[in-house]
Amino acid sequence: MNQGIVSLMKFLKPYILIKDPKEVLKEYRQLRNEIDARCTQLHREHKNHTQCRKGCSGCCMDFRLLPVEFHYILNQIINKRVEVNLVHEKGECVFLVNDTCSIYEHRPVICRSHGLPILFTDEKFNNLSLTFCPLNFKDVPDDYFSLENSYDQDTYNQKLFSINQSFIKTFQDEQYAEKQMIEMSRLVGCLG
Numbered sequence: 001m002n003q004g005i006v007s008l009m010k011f012l013k014p015y016i017l018i019k020d021p022k023e024v025l026k027e028y029r030q031l032r033n034e035i036d037a038r039c040t041q042l043h044r045e046h047k048n049h050t051q052c053r054k055g056c057s058g059c060c061m062d063f064r065l066l067p068v069e070f071h072y073i074l075n076q077i078i079n080k081r082v083e084v085n086l087v088h089e090k091g092e093c094v095f096l097v098n099d100t101c102s103i104y105e106h107r108p109v110i111c112r113s114h115g116l117p118i119l120f121t122d123e124k125f126n127n128l129s130l131t132f133c134p135l136n137f138k139d140v141p142d143d144y145f146s147l148e149n150s151y152d153q154d155t156y157n158q159k160l161f162s163i164n165q166s167f168i169k170t171f172q173d174e175q176y177a178e179k180q181m182i183e184m185s186r187l188v189g190c191l192g
């Protein structure tokens, strides 16, 4: 490429790529709504084979979040009274209080597909795999699951990753690395 064009692109890069963080957080919210709609549809479809209910917390753990999600949730809960479990064991979610999620409305994307059949690429074997909660789907035939009735985790994660890339570029001091993730429990330290 012409050296002059390369220099011009370097000069323009910040102006082309850096978005308003509020816009990026709005994109995250739209994606979350899309995921909620898909999960609601799948829960309806599988309702005869699932036992998910309030008080069942087998899927909960201290998940790691991309910065865009960490900051979105922080913005939602920072001025609210949020119950946290300060005596949780390592790896347990701090927002699981008496087997109930204290930030349910604002819970991250990964928690929204709890209980559903999840399709994902197994990076070790590089093939498409399916996972589901052992309490659910006890009585389904072997050919019950399909691409159409499972949650396509890879597609949604790719969208989330792309939104996160835009988000981390809004920090001028390059605060976050490309693949950096943050334990959800660190939200508590930011609540003051």
Ligand code: SF4
Pocket: 059, 060, 061, 062, 063, 093, 094, 095, 096, 097, 100, 101, 102, 103, 104, 107, 108, 111
């Ligand atoms: S945020 Fe809520 S749903 Fe997600 S792991 Fe924690 S307690 Fe469970």
